[in-house]
Amino acid sequence: xxxxxxxxxxxxxxxxxxxxxxxxxxxxxxxxxxxxxxxxxxxxxxxxxxxxxxxxxxxxxxxxxxxxxxxxxxxxxxxxxxxxxxxxxxxxxxxxxxxxxxxxxxxxxxxxxxxxxxxxxxxxxxxxxxxxxxxxxxxxxxxxxxxxxxxxxxxxxxxxxxxxxxxxxxxxxxxxxxxxxxxxxxxxxxxxxxxxxxxxxxxxxxxxxxxxxxxxxxxxxxxxxxxxxxxxxxxxxxxxxxxxxxxxxxxxxxxxxxxxxxxxxxxxxxxxxxxxxxxxxxxxxxxxxxxxxxxxxxxxxxxxxxxxxxxxxxxxxxxxxxxxxxxxxxxxxxxxxxxxxxxxxxxxxxxxxxxxxxxxxxxxxxxxxxxxxxxxxxxxxxxxxxxxxxxxxxxxxxxxxxxxxxxxxxxxxxxxxxxxxxxxxxxxxxxxxxxxxxxxxxxxxxxxxxxxxxxxxxxxxxxxxxxxxxxxxxxxxxxxxxxxxxxxxxxxxxxxxxxxxxxxxxxxxxxxxxxxxxxxxxxxxxxxxxxxxxxxxxxxxxxxxxxxxxxxxxxxxxxxxxxxxxxxxxxxxxxxxxxxxxxxxxxxxxxxxxxxxxxxxxxxxxxxxxxxxxxxxxxxxxxxxxxxxx
Amino acid sequence: xxxxxxxxxxxxxxxxxxxxxxxxxxxxxxxxxxxxxxxxxxxxxxxxxxxxxxxxxxxxxxxxxxxxxxxxxxxxxxxxxxxxxxxxxxxxxxxxxxxxxxxxxxxxxxxxxxxxxxxxxxxxxxxxxxxxxxxxxxxxxxxxxxxxxxxxxxxxxxxxxxxxxxxxxxxxxxxxxxxxxxxxxxxxxxxxxxxxxxxxxxxxxxxxxxxxxxxxxxxxxxxxxxxxxxxxxxxxxxxxxxxxxxxxxxxxxxxxxxxxxxxxxxxxxxxxxxxxxxxxxxxxxxxxxxxxxxxxxxxxxxxxxxxxxxxxxxxxxxxxxxxxxxxxxxxxxxxxxxxxxxxxxxxxxxxxxxxxxxxxxxxxxxxxx
Numbered sequence: 001x002x003x004x005x006x007x008x009x010x011x012x013x014x015x016x017x018x019x020x021x022x023x024x025x026x027x028x029x030x031x032x033x034x035x036x037x038x039x040x041x042x043x044x045x046x047x048x049x050x051x052x053x054x055x056x057x058x059x060x061x062x063x064x065x066x067x068x069x070x071x072x073x074x075x076x077x078x079x080x081x082x083x084x085x086x087x088x089x090x091x092x093x094x095x096x097x098x099x100x101x102x103x104x105x106x107x108x109x110x111x112x113x114x115x116x117x118x119x120x121x122x123x124x125x126x127x128x129x130x131x132x133x134x135x136x137x138x139x140x141x142x143x144x145x146x147x148x149x150x151x152x153x154x155x156x157x158x159x160x161x162x163x164x165x166x167x168x169x170x171x172x173x174x175x176x177x178x179x180x181x182x183x184x185x186x187x188x189x190x191x192x193x194x195x196x197x198x199x200x201x202x203x204x205x206x207x208x209x210x211x212x213x214x215x216x217x218x219x220x221x222x223x224x225x226x227x228x229x230x231x232x233x234x235x236x237x238x239x240x241x242x243x244x245x246x247x248x249x250x251x252x253x254x255x256x257x258x259x260x261x262x263x264x265x266x267x268x269x270x271x272x273x274x275x276x277x278x279x280x281x282x283x284x285x286x287x288x289x290x291x292x293x294x295x296x297x298x299x300x301x302x303x304x305x306x307x308x309x310x311x312x313x314x315x316x317x318x319x320x321x322x323x324x325x326x327x328x329x330x331x332x333x334x335x336x337x338x339x340x341x342x343x344x345x346x347x348x349x350x351x352x353x354x355x356x357x358x359x360x361x362x363x364x365x366x367x368x369x370x371x372x373x374x375x376x377x378x379x380x381x382x383x384x385x386x387x388x389x390x391x392x393x394x395x396x397x398x399x400x401x402x403x404x405x406x407x408x409x410x411x412x413x414x415x416x417x418x419x420x421x422x423x424x425x426x427x428x429x430x431x432x433x434x435x436x437x438x439x440x441x442x443x444x445x446x447x448x449x450x451x452x453x454x455x456x457x458x459x460x461x462x463x464x465x466x467x468x469x470x471x472x473x474x475x476x477x478x479x480x481x482x483x484x485x486x487x488x489x490x491x492x493x494x495x496x497x498x499x500x501x502x503x504x505x506x507x508x509x510x511x512x513x514x515x516x517x518x519x520x521x522x523x524x525x526x527x528x529x530x531x532x533x534x535x536x537x538x539x540x541x542x543x544x545x546x547x548x549x550x551x552x553x554x555x556x557x558x559x560x561x562x563x564x565x566x567x568x569x570x571x572x573x574x575x576x577x578x579x580x581x582x583x584x585x586x587x588x589x590x591x592x593x594x595x596x597x598x599x600x601x602x603x604x605x606x607x608x609x610x611x612x613x614x615x616x617x618x619x620x621x622x623x624x625x626x627x628x629x630x
Numbered sequence: 631x632x633x634x635x636x637x638x639x640x641x642x643x644x645x646x647x648x649x650x651x652x653x654x655x656x657x658x659x660x661x662x663x664x665x666x667x668x669x670x671x672x673x674x675x676x677x678x679x680x681x682x683x684x685x686x687x688x689x690x691x692x693x694x695x696x697x698x699x700x701x702x703x704x705x706x707x708x709x710x711x712x713x714x715x716x717x718x719x720x721x722x723x724x725x726x727x728x729x730x731x732x733x734x735x736x737x738x739x740x741x742x743x744x745x746x747x748x749x750x751x752x753x754x755x756x757x758x759x760x761x762x763x764x765x766x767x768x769x770x771x772x773x774x775x776x777x778x779x780x781x782x783x784x785x786x787x788x789x790x791x792x793x794x795x796x797x798x799x800x801x802x803x804x805x806x807x808x809x810x811x812x813x814x815x816x817x818x819x820x821x822x823x824x825x826x827x828x829x830x831x832x833x834x835x836x837x838x839x840x841x842x843x844x845x846x847x848x849x850x851x852x853x854x855x856x857x858x859x860x861x862x863x864x865x866x867x868x869x870x871x872x873x874x875x876x877x878x879x880x881x882x883x884x885x886x887x888x889x890x891x892x893x894x895x896x897x898x899x900x901x902x903x904x905x906x907x908x909x910x911x912x913x914x915x916x917x918x919x920x921x922x923x924x925x926x927x928x929x930x931x932x933x934x935x936x937x938x939x940x941x942x943x944x945x946x947x948x949x950x951x952x953x954x955x956x957x958x959x960x961x962x963x964x965x966x967x968x969x970x971x972x973x974x975x976x977x978x979x980x981x982x983x984x985x986x987x988x989x990x991x992x993x994x995x996x997x998x999x
Contacts, residue, residue: 072869072974145866151843152868155791155824240844246827247842280693281702286709289718311829311840311865313847316740320733327725331718337682338717342709344689348702351694359690366682370675377728379735380668382837383653383661386829386864452651452833454864457872461954464860465648541703549703 017583017626021521029584031115032521036122037101038417041410043126044093050133051085052484054078056477059441063474065462075458076143077160081132083146084164087264088171089129091402095267096125096175098409099182099206101417105512105519106200108191108528113184115582116623117177123592124174131596132167135160138603145456147257150238150249154230159603165228166599172217172224173595179213182206191511193530197291200510200533201284204291205270208298209263215302216259223252232602247312254305262301264398265365266294268405269336272358275412276340278508279355280347283534286339293332293339300329310378311385319378326376333369337362352506353427357408360435364400368393371446386456389449395442407434407487412506414491419499419518426490433483440476444469509537522579583629591619651860653833658852660781660836663735671728678724739837743781743850750774751785752830754841756823756867756977757874758939758952759830760789768893769921771939772953774878777886778856784849785809786841790825809846821919822937823977826868832861832878840865853880863952869975875953896924897942899997907987908994915981916941916991922998938978944998962992 018029030036058078061070070078100118104111112118135141142164144153153161186207190199199207226237227249236242238249277284284290306314306322340362349355371393375381384390407430414422453466460466504513514536515524532538541549598612649655656662695702752774753760761774776782787809830849831838839849853859863874881889901909912920913927919938926932939950947957951973955961964971967988969978983991 072872076866076869076871149827149866151824152826152866155826156868240825245844247845280704282704283706283708285707286711286714289709289714311838313840313842313845316736319736319740323732323736324729327729330725331721334721335714335718339709339714341682341685341689342707342713344686344693346704346707347689347693348704349690349694351690359686363683363686366679366686370679373725373728374668374671374675377667377671377732379664379732379739379837380671382739382839383664383668383833385838386831387653450652450654451649452653452860454831454862456866457862459872464651543706549706 017585017629019583021584026584028589029119029586031111031119031582031584031588033100033104033112033115033118034417034519034521034523036118037097037099039122040093040100040125041097043122043129044090044097047085047089047129048094049484051082051090052481054082054085056481058082059474059477061458062460062470064471065460065464065467067459070458072458073140073143076145076456077136077141079456080142080145080160080164084132084142084168086398087146087260088168089125089132091264091398091406092175093125094406095209095264095402096121096178098202098267098271098406098413099209100178102413102512103182103185103203103206104189105515105523106203106510107186107189107194108511108524108530109185109189110523110527110579111582112181113189114181116585116588117181119585120588120592121174121178121181123589124170124177124595127592127596128167128171128174131170131599132163135163135167138163147253148227148249149253150227150230150246151240153227153249154238162228162231162603165224165231166602169221169224169228170595170599172221174592175213176217179210179217183210183214186210191528191530195530197288198530198533198535200270201273201287201290201294202267202270202510205266205273205294208294209266212259212263212266212298212301216256216263219252220256223249223256226252228602247309247314250309250312251305254308255302257308258305259298259301261394261397262297265401265405266297268361268402268409269294271405271409271412272340272361273336274510275354275358275408276343277534278412278506279350279352279358280343281350281507282343282347283509283537284339285342285345287533290336290339293335296332297329300325300332304329307375307381310375310381323376323378327373330369330373330376337366337369352411353422353424353431354408354412354506356428356431357404357411360431361401361404361408364396364404364435364438368396368400371396384449386454387449388445388453388455391455392442392445392449395438395445399442400438404434407431413512414494415500415502415505416512416517416519418494420494420497421500421505422490422494426486426493430483430486430490433479433486437476437479437481437483440479441473442476444473444476448473504536507540509534511536514539521581525579580629585623585626587619587623587626589619591616591623594619651833651862653837655834657834657857657859658836658854660739660850660852661834663739664837667731667735674724674728739850742848743783746780748776748780748782749785750776750782751787752841753787753789754828754830754863754867755790756826756975757863757870757973759863759874759876760939763890766890766894768890769940770893770943770947772876772949772951773947774876775886775889776851776853776878776880777883778853778880780883781850781852784830784839784851786830786839786847786849788825788828788841788843790823809844821977821979823868827865828863828867828874829865830861831864832859832876834859835861835878838864851878853878856880856882856885870952870973873952873954873973877949877953892946893943897922897998898924899994901994901997903993904990905993905997908990908992911983911987911991912994919978941995941998944995946999959992959996962995963988966991966995 020026027035027039057070058075061067061075132142138159140158140160142160143158144156144161148161148164186203226235229235230237230239236244238244238246240246273284273290303325304322306318307326310319375384375393411422411427448466448469451466452464453460503516511528514528540552542552543549594612594616597615598609601608601612653665656665749765751762751764753762759772761770825843827843828841829838830841832851835851835853836849839847841847857880859878859880861876861878863871867874899909917927917933921940921942922933923942945957949955950957951965955965966983968980969976970980
């Protein structure tokens, strides 16, 4: 980051920039992409525990027929909040945590292109989550499903869906800003020699996801504003009696909602594409096919939304078109799976925990993908839509897929982020418990759906014959909960160990392992020069003419190779003291803090709207006017 | 291990001894069409599943790093274009094979049946179903009676506050086969829920069709054998969505004609004792929403209000309240006394009747054979 010249007139005390980069308060002012990544990760994991607890309550209620443990009002709030939490407050920000932490490291940059904007994204996301959750204490949580179908979401008398609309709008601001920031970072901040086709697949998937966010979030934003106006100001966007259309909401929601599915799963696909080659000691099979299929999924993802609406009554023409487009999107997805298998073929497979979760990801995602193809068979989907078969399907994609992939990433990059290894014994226990619990919970849901159990029902009569598999599913949910507890213990225990100093514990292939673990604030003492895909691997190993691989003479350790590499280019080490990094700032936090205040104002009274706007304006002006460095 | 679990699950699913609302047991030609697509696609999926997971398991065992093995750096294979093109084209061909019958069946199911067809309007309320037979001039609730062996062409309308004032055909001209838009209401009238999206689903007879305000959707169902087929609302529609059930009762054609004749007869309540007092209470309160054909108010008007279920032949039904309670004296008493204690968010007002008055109203209702 080049430093901008300091203005001649130095602003007064309020605009002074904080300088502490360590200690408790530094977390509130940090603009370091690594610290922001950690904040995203911890926050998202906190919401994961909450959303998981909501799921456990749901499973207790459904364990047996005709139960009255949760009344309908509470049950509807719980399944709605479970969905909102897991989609918007867990998988999206957990992916954002990986993107924030890793993208600059993987492309050999010192930070993202707009560090303060990055902090602002995090705070806006955090406040969006807290805002939505405050609804439990302020008149009822959202209760119309994460999909918020109008007119039910408009006519419902509780305040919940107003919180939903405002909260998701704030989260949307956070995601949009972050998407632009990261996309520009990938395109503009790559190290010398890091051409697009030398980027790790995770970076590619990061780019595709940011573009998907940037193009799909505006669509849901329009829908949410219309919902908010219908609820608060008596507009009639979705009111049939006044000429509005409830189907309009469904189009807006799913035109966002389906790209969103890929927003949730492509990061995990990127993670797995990084981990498999490392633990197979082989490059990714068909790198370009994997990249292009990811891009194809991104594009086609915008053309399949109405497969969520086959039963709405759009007519046979629309249903035919979307059946075909849905089948087409299965092709690039299948390509990825075969390429992962090709990566494993003839590898030297080491089953450390990250590898186990990656294999689990492939195994489970295949099931979710295949059940997805059955939805494209429209007349068959007429039976399965809105049943537990769908619940099973998307949990195989988003839990068996996204969450398994993210757990693989957590175990893989934990030593990079914290300089300590997670226990392998704990990791394996975590994996097997989660795999078994997951299949116990969601496998039987296929059967329940086919046997006639609709989604989103608070209870079911014993006469439907659904009791057995519901009980199995509920027990499985607690096995999953146990596996998450095992992870928590493992994570906490890892901090009792000393920081291990090895930079490259997995014998990895990509640049983030070319610097120390954890990396210094400035990431690389010397910006690396990239010569090939899997650059770090090629610094450590050379291929002979016969295709045999031999370690480079200078030694196998990545750090040594990196240092040697830097030396080649005639740079001096210098310990990084001369590297200027962006100063911390209070203002991203302040600017974001105005949003929830204004949101409460829309619900409880106009003065708070004004107050919120003033807070945000103070934040943005201070941001614009503060000196570039102290 | 995963394979084992899945195989176990599939075997158990196939056995499914006691599921009474199952899409795996079609009982008529329209459900059969969905099922006939599901089964082959399922087996294709199983075959792909076995191949892919088999390869995965094989590679995991075959190429695992063994404990005593010295570290091996495998050949750095970067890909194989031919292979990759092959596994792009192969799935494309399989999917094309699946697409053809899929598209044919989409159009097949969307066509209106011809020949001897029974037409019924389905009116979806929060949270109960109303069935309007325009050709027979019958209006009933929560139980859809149909003849076997004859396609039943349903017109699906969402009704309630904000949209679609229900158009009862009994005692008036036949209702048109299109959902009607009522005048916009400024205030929700008491006793009527909102017009929201529902979904009509009776899996043994047909796939689902959403019931959407402003859309006139259709669905054809048919039962081959006499019997009771269970269904329920499948699209989340608010507080008591889980309790919006119904049943389809299929009769032989002769039995169906008998049922029609019974339902067409006006109510002839034999009112005496407490039922007489109950009738008076009914005429002062319940008629705001509930119709009873053949009954007249004090000034000689027919009782034809709508908003709540038509009660003309209440006692001929087996269930009420979204078909989740049996019609019997005890349940009726609980319901009339305090609807919201039974159904969360119920739109039936609580008129604060005394225990005696509740008994009287129930006594009257019990006369509506």
